[in-house]
Amino acid sequence: MNPFLLWLESTALSTWVRESPSVFAFPAILSCHTVGMGLAAGINASLAIRILGAAPAIPIHEMKRFFPVMWFGFWLNAISGVVLLIAYPTKALTNPLFYLKLILVAIAVALVMPIERRVFGEPGRDHDPALGQVKKLAIASLVCWAGVIVSGRLLAYTYTRLLQGF
């Protein structure tokens, strides 16, 4: 028994998310987490496949206009993810896959910055030979986001403990 997790699971927020029959509790938070996933992973994937050569007529540096929406999705998921974690801390923290997901999220976010610096820097770099190096980053980004989605999805099937004492 972990006293901190036991306390966390007994808090009002944790209990409400877990046990409330309201559609605005667990179902709504899970829905937010999925919409945010579509925005964050989807917009990053669109940028990556453009960097890799799809839709070459898109001026890449202009795609930065869509990035506030990507970050909105990211923060929506950071917040909804923390709430889901508060609801079921034991379930997540005793699953090694959860840590893999967090590591992949960290790498995916860390990759955004060098990619942004190279392609959003200045206009007219679309045909820059240096773009070749960004392609490797784009592939890494695609792999990480796909890994985040798959490991997140598998959390529902690989947990060994649900709550403290269960």
Place this chain on the structure above:
Amino acid sequence: MAMFQVWLVSTLLSAKPIGRLMHTRWGWPAAESIHFLGLSLLVGTILLFDLRLLGLGRRIPIAALHKLIPWGLGGYAANLVSGSFFLMAEPDQYIYNPAFHFKMLFMAVAGFNALSFYLVAARRTMGPGAAEDVPRAAKIIAATSLLMWVAVIVCGRLLTFYRPGVCGPEGPGFLAYCIPRIRR
């Protein structure tokens, strides 16, 4: 309607190999993973296109951005296949599920909405000499598309919470799958 649902469930159940595949240890989780990857690809590309029609990233030619749509359609195809696998493996969990009915409704609206874009607005927004700003009709189509796809995702997520119960005296008796069991 009830008879149609009974027929639908029994027809879907006849795809036995798919059901067996889905009920293996990793069948369901693998199909779900594909479903979520496809969702991200679909939303990522369609959303950018809708946002552009609504005025974000005006310097990007709409026709250029449209070249990303086939990738979204690829995600859509992956989801159509994985989604029909869920349906064939556990039909009564969907056919009698109000969240599924609404998901299908919103998908149909999204589909007709996309069709209307190609019929009404594609030439004016992507044809030669198209302006940076788009006609109001195209903006309404884009906003509808955004709203519908978010609604499809939310309904998909709500499926779990509106599943019909298990077979048995206290379970719903209207399930095609249940009726023969209860009679027996």
